[in-house]
Amino acid sequence: MIRPDAELLLDINDLHASVEDQPILKGVNLQVRAGEIHAVMGRNGSGKSTLSKVLAGHPAYRVTAGSVRYRGSDLFELEPEERARLGVFLGFQYPVEIPGVSNLEFLRVAANARRSKQGLEELDTFDFEDHVQEKLQVVQMDPAFLERSVNEGFSGGEKKRNEILQMALLDPVVAILDETDSGLDIDALRIVAGGVNQLATPENATLLITHYQRLLDEITPDYVHVMAAGRILRTGGRDLALELEKTGYDWVDKELVAQGVA
Amino acid sequence: MASAELATVQEHGRAALERLGLPTRRQEAWRLTDLKRLEALARLPLSSAVGSSALPPAAAGVLRLVLDGQSDPLDGVALPDGMSVLSTAELEQVLGHTLDRCGCAGSWPVELNHASARQVLALRVRGVTHPLELVFTGSAGLTATRVLLLVEEKASLDLLQVLQSDVASAHSHVLEVHLGQEAQFRHGLLATADGQPSLMALLAVEQEPRSRYAFTSVVQGWNLARVEPRVVQVDGQATTELKGLAVSQADQQLATHTAVRFDGPEGELDQLQKCLAGGRSHAIFNGAIQVPRDAQRTNAAQLSRNLLLSERARVDTKPELEIVADDVRCAHGATVSQLQEDELFYLQSRGIAAADAAALLLRGACQEVIEHLPAAAEAWGPLERVMTGLSQ
Numbered sequence A: 001m002i003r004p005d006a007e008l009l010l011d012i013n014d015l016h017a018s019v020e021d022q023p024i025l026k027g028v029n030l031q032v033r034a035g036e037i038h039a040v041m042g043r044n045g046s047g048k049s050t051l052s053k054v055l056a057g058h059p060a061y062r063v064t065a066g067s068v069r070y071r072g073s074d075l076f077e078l079e080p081e082e083r084a085r086l087g088v089f090l091g092f093q094y095p096v097e098i099p100g101v102s103n104l105e106f107l108r109v110a111a112n113a114r115r116s117k118q119g120l121e122e123l124d125t126f127d128f129e130d131h132v133q134e135k136l137q138v139v140q141m142d143p144a145f146l147e148r149s150v151n152e153g154f155s156g157g158e159k160k161r162n163e164i165l166q167m168a169l170l171d172p173v174v175a176i177l178d179e180t181d182s183g184l185d186i187d188a189l190r191i192v193a194g195g196v197n198q199l200a201t202p203e204n205a206t207l208l209i210t211h212y213q214r215l216l217d218e219i220t221p222d223y224v225h226v227m228a229a230g231r232i233l234r235t236g237g238r239d240l241a242l243e244l245e246k247t248g249y250d251w252v253d254k255e256l257v258a259q260g261v262a
Numbered sequence B: 001m002a003s004a005e006l007a008t009v010q011e012h013g014r015a016a017l018e019r020l021g022l023p024t025r026r027q028e029a030w031r032l033t034d035l036k037r038l039e040a041l042a043r044l045p046l047s048s049a050v051g052s053s054a055l056p057p058a059a060a061g062v063l064r065l066v067l068d069g070q071s072d073p074l075d076g077v078a079l080p081d082g083m084s085v086l087s088t089a090e091l092e093q094v095l096g097h098t099l100d101r102c103g104c105a106g107s108w109p110v111e112l113n114h115a116s117a118r119q120v121l122a123l124r125v126r127g128v129t130h131p132l133e134l135v136f137t138g139s140a141g142l143t144a145t146r147v148l149l150l151v152e153e154k155a156s157l158d159l160l161q162v163l164q165s166d167v168a169s170a171h172s173h174v175l176e177v178h179l180g181q182e183a184q185f186r187h188g189l190l191a192t193a194d195g196q197p198s199l200m201a202l203l204a205v206e207q208e209p210r211s212r213y214a215f216t217s218v219v220q221g222w223n224l225a226r227v228e229p230r231v232v233q234v235d236g237q238a239t240t241e242l243k244g245l246a247v248s249q250a251d252q253q254l255a256t257h258t259a260v261r262f263d264g265p266e267g268e269l270d271q272l273q274k275c276l277a278g279g280r281s282h283a284i285f286n287g288a289i290q291v292p293r294d295a296q297r298t299n300a301a302q303l304s305r306n307l308l309l310s311e312r313a314r315v316d317t318k319p320e321l322e323i324v325a326d327d328v329r330c331a332h333g334a335t336v337s338q339l340q341e342d343e344l345f346y347l348q349s350r351g352i353a354a355a356d357a358a359a360l361l362l363r364g365a366c367q368e369v370i371e372h373l374p375a376a377a378e379a380w381g382p383l384e385r386v387m388t389g390l391s392q
Helices: A048-056 A080-085 A103-117 A125-139 A156-170 A186-199 A214-218 A238-247 A250-258 B003-020 B035-043 B088-094 B097-101 B108-116 B341-348 B354-370 B375-380 B382-391
Strands: A008-019 A022-033 A037-042 A061-070 A088-091 A098-102 A174-178 A205-210 A223-228 A231-236 B063-066 B083-085 B121-125 B132-137 B141-151 B156-165 B169-179 B184-193 B198-207 B212-220 B224-233 B239-248 B253-262 B268-277 B282-291 B299-308 B314-323 B329-337
Touching: A008 A048, A008 A205, A022 A048, A022 A061, A022 A205, A022 A231, A037 A048, A037 A238, A048 A061, A048 A080, A048 A088, A048 A174, A048 A205, A080 A088, A080 A103, A080 B341, A088 A156, A098 A103, A098 B341, A098 B354, A103 A125, A103 A156, A103 B354, A125 A156, A125 A186, A156 A174, A156 A186, A174 A186, A186 A214, A205 A214, A223 A238, A223 A250, A231 A238, A231 A250, B003 B108, B035 B198, B035 B224, B088 B097, B088 B121, B088 B141, B097 B169, B097 B198, B108 B141, B108 B169, B108 B198, B132 B141, B141 B156, B156 B169, B156 B198, B156 B375, B169 B184, B184 B198, B184 B224, B184 B375, B184 B382, B198 B212, B212 B224, B212 B253, B212 B354, B212 B382, B224 B239, B239 B253, B239 B282, B239 B354, B239 B382, B253 B268, B268 B282, B268 B314, B268 B354, B282 B299, B282 B329, B299 B314, B314 B329, B341 B354, B354 B382, B375 B382
Parallel strands: A037 A205, A037 A223, A088 A174, A174 A205, B063 B132, B121 B141, B132 B156, B141 B169, B156 B184, B169 B198, B184 B212, B198 B224, B212 B239, B224 B253, B239 B268, B253 B282, B268 B299, B282 B314, B299 B329
Antiparallel strands: A008 A022, A008 A061, A223 A231, B083 B121
């Protein structure tokens, strides 16, 4: 939902970032307002996953220039955990397995960290169990997964559902979903997409990082951005994704050559 | 068995210690051991006191016996159905048999125990009986305890051993267990200390076919500890599961030396050893697996996973596979690492502060082994004990 007067949640300006001294992002500009759903598409290596990790604060990525303001304040002044508590959520492409840590306990600690920042009451074990049961329905997840270790032995689809469950519990302001559709069959994709749709409100925003158009059959974006060589090459509406589906990314190379980048 | 009957064993033990002298670095099994500490341990006078410490109430249905090396642990205890004491004649026949089969008779830790132990707790287990808990609390000096269990055919036993000490002391422990055919033995060792005491524990288990042995050890906080689980599957066809956790801090040295031998075909082993080493501590793991010619179709897997929690901590890990049989599956692997950046970041990205995330990961790493302890362990708060060690 595009409302020009909605709150500017994320304001990315000329963002440059490197990993191991290798420049990946080379001047990203993007503005995300409340109520909007953005899709960031691009080939492997275009920098779209790096963008998501830089926004969440992964220590392996170094910001070399530019700025990101989150609801008016400098995002890079905040530790990753502080960003999360303030409502920045990253859904991982490859959620990490943590043997020995119960999923339920992990979810409770995470949810309480966010709740205390929101001025909500922290939930004890019993209250949290009720709370989480309700959220499980968002992704039609079997409660048995709460008793297991975090992501350990989960299938690809189960891991992604667990990510969306965390999103439901953390009630983010800006959710960045990094290739949440990868490795999902069509049924799992529909469940995950259904979860994301249920959680989208006029107050929050979603950034979908994806390689394929098929996720966008389930979640309708307000904007589609195509990334290449560490920048956003083109921005359009939903039609841009459909066009990409037809033409592929070949035109990207031509445009990069035309711009003297490649 | 009381002092009188053990006199011969003691005499032999003392003579053997004289003959053996202290282990040296030239002996492969002792190459990494802090010998100064071993010498200090050997010089301690025999303890004449009884260690005291408030014990948590035993879990419901658990038979708790307190071993102090001095008094009779069975004094005033009514053994439950299925558990009985071995007669002196029976004991004379079987004492030392499993040590022999496991190839550790005559080793220094065994002779130290022989020379010092004043009594043997020897029990026979039939059918399914109550879980057993053996508790030892250290007192100044050297205390030796010795236990022998005969778990008969098709019998089932849960045993939790708790060894704890918070005084400058040393504990020598030798356990012999014979598992009859189709016997089930779930065995936990929770050995925690406050950094001063030393521990030499040798646990020898002999398995008849189709028996199942599941052992979980959790060792933390000893100045010097050497825990040696030795298992032999006498005719193969048995199942052995070994899970170990050693958590070392400060300048502690914790060593785990396991040996599993398959003296017959179709045996199975599943082994996981974890060490978490902080401070300037040193964790050692040596995992021997012997698969002789007769042990065809053995299926063994050993994994050693180690976490270095400080720059000055040290981990030595060595799998030792001797495989002669040709139709076997033996997998082994070892990793040494620090806490993974990606795991920490995942937790941080969910609002969990870096220090809390690290603590959560360490708890998880410990819990992965601790959760396999027998149910009786819960009363002792094993995770809290281990984590206390880490936050020192």
